[in-house]
Amino acid sequence: MLTTKQRAFLKKKAHSLDAMVRIGKEGYSENTMQGITDVIKSRELIKVKILQNCETDKYEIGEKIALGTESEVVGIIGRTIILYKENKENPMISLELKKV
DSSP: OOOHHHHHHHHHHHTTOOEEEEEOTTOSOHHHHHHHHHHHHHHSEEEEEEOTTOOSOHHHHHHHHHHHHTOEEEEEETTEEEEEOOOSSSOSHHHHHHHO
16 A cells, blocks of 8 residues: 555656556456556556546546556546556566655
8 A cells, every 4th residue: 555655756756657558438458457467567657548538437447457457546637547566576666665
């Protein structure tokens, strides 16, 4: 579970990132989950963009992604979800995060 300071730190880190995954008309699917799992494993911190034609609620999608990928929703800003998952084998951001 992330503290408020850690969430703020991760949001600041994510500010300059581009969305790695986009969710559109099909909504959240197995393929989407697999794509997010692959990307978050190597990067630890990613953004997921929800396109205008997606009919599912952004909070519902955030919850499904977090459960499906065992990650944590750092925040939802507009139609962008920021996700974090610690990489135990090759930590990058998590080393800095522990100092916060």
